[in-house]
Amino acid sequence: MAAADFGAVTILFVLIACHLAASAGVNSGFSANLIHRDSPNSPFSSKSFNKAFGRRRSMRPVFYPNSAQVRRDKGQYLMKLSIGNPPFDVYGIADTGSDLVWTQCVPCHGCYKQLNAKFDPDKSSTYSDLPCDAQECHAIGTGTCSPQHTCNYTYGYGGAELTQGVLAKETITITSTSGEATSLKDIVFGCGHNNTGTFNENEMGIVGLGGGALSLVSQLGPLVGGHKFSFCLMPFHTDPSIESKISFGEASLVSGEGVVSTPLVSKEDKTPYFVTVEGISVGDKLVPFSSSGNVSKGNMFMDTGTPPTLIPQDFYDRLVAEVKSQIPMTPVENYSSSGFQLCYKSKTNLKGPILTVHFQGGAGVRLLPKQTFIPPREEVFCFAMQNVTSDGGVYGNFAQSDFFISYDLESSVVFFKPTDCTKE
Known part of the structure; x- marks a missing residue:
């Protein structure tokens, strides 16, 4: 949480x-x-x-x-x-x-x-x-x-x-x-x-x-x-x-075609499941986690108890700028009160870019618009990531949906397998 x-x-x-x-x-x-x-x-x-x-x-x-x-x-x-x-x-x-x-x-x-x-x-x-x-x-x-x-x-x-x-x-x-x-x-x-x-x-x-x-x-x-x-x-x-x-x-434990994995990072606090995110690609455009290129190990943790993904302000600003550049629509104003800062009017599911989260070890997790834009109100879709003032972030449950996510705490590894969860 x-x-x-x-x-x-x-x-x-x-x-x-x-x-x-x-x-x-x-x-x-x-x-x-x-x-x-x-x-x-x-x-x-x-x-x-x-x-x-x-x-x-x-x-x-x-x-x-x-x-x-x-x-x-x-x-x-x-x-x-x-x-x-x-x-x-x-x-x-x-x-x-x-x-x-x-x-x-x-x-x-x-x-x-x-x-x-x-x-x-x-x-x-x-x-x-x-x-x-x-x-x-x-x-x-x-x-x-x-x-x-x-x-x-x-x-x-x-x-x-x-x-x-x-x-x-x-x-x-x-x-x-x-x-x-x-x-x-x-x-x-x-x-x-x-x-x-x-x-x-x-x-x-x-x-x-x-x-x-x-x-x-x-x-x-x-x-x-x-x-x-x-x-x-x-x-x-x-x-x-x-x-x-x-x-x-x-x-x-999950296995089979499409499974990728990344190490869990051990820290003094044993409760959170820390992982290392190196950056997020918007389409083919990579947005690094850090402007300096230096990425701290365990810079985010996986949390089923937080819906949006939370990322540091600098990373968020650069990521949102790239997302906006790839959506040929004008954002809706005055939705910041809901916690979401980038929203669009659409009668159907928003056709936004595919985002790929790059984890330590080469794992790339592709997120479709249904995982990155959610409708807090009818005919409005908002970017399901928010900014925080801390240096680290939280990988929320919107981004975890439609994946079989498996934790092997004995080997300190987390696995991702893209899955239609409605059919599993």
Whole structure:
């Protein structure tokens, strides 16, 4: 989840569960469906969320062998987890830019408005507070000891979002498409009792999918054959009934024709998935990331929780100038309030240039206009990249759509395979 705030638009991922092996390390992995919030299968389908593009998303998890499905909703994705005994359904934002899995809990002293009931730990027979001396208490760097000797936490997201509460262990239950339920015991999560920010009423928390020790990816790794996962996100404005996919474990790695890869760059902060972008070509015209030609390793990170791609001001100015020069139309003025600064009027999909993102190692990822121009309003298409004042940037989910993107965290590589996600 990046630092810039884009509003609250939500997509519901329903991970439709798979069968997990009883013994850890044996299963080759599982897949889940990510269901769009406006899908008939979504509990929020009757609600309208035509707000500004938010930086968070949602997924609803489910497991079955080798692949998962995900559905898109105006730039956001939700994930469903059932926690506790009896199982309590939680719809949290799926976020590769953070680690902590948390939900709003009662009593909630300073919580944002939530449509569904909040999780009540007193009603679960499998809930247990994490003690102060537990190793996991300090895994996110903010664990402190309460007077009751439980592990309190504070976790922020770079903007107005903040969650505070108690770290705990719980059973997470995932139900397969055939109706079978699989329970995963002793998953560490945050029971949030004071949560603030620009969350909307359907977002019951966040499912952290980053590289840190407490992320769902890291906690599932020993159970699914390795720290590997992949997803295929629907493009903006895809029919919400069509599901995207997310997979965990050995079977999640992509292969075949068209696959390119780039190294993940290790930094002190283990949560973000850092990559190195050397430049972006607009048609045949290369726009280098840096005017000086010197590119810092790990200058961007991959984030499913941020819809637009965010790039430094100098790079953005040069890139936009080249994009404008290759579109024989006059831009629409006064759209900066939506966060987008380059927009065009068009009754059909904008016929803009193809952009190619050049990653370290020679990987070239070609982005079509449907991935680089999105319609925030009817008959208006805006360039889905924005400027930031920092030296680095964020590779957002608009640019990640219609690719099978696979992370091999053991080999520190991320793979891209151009894919029609509506057919996968």
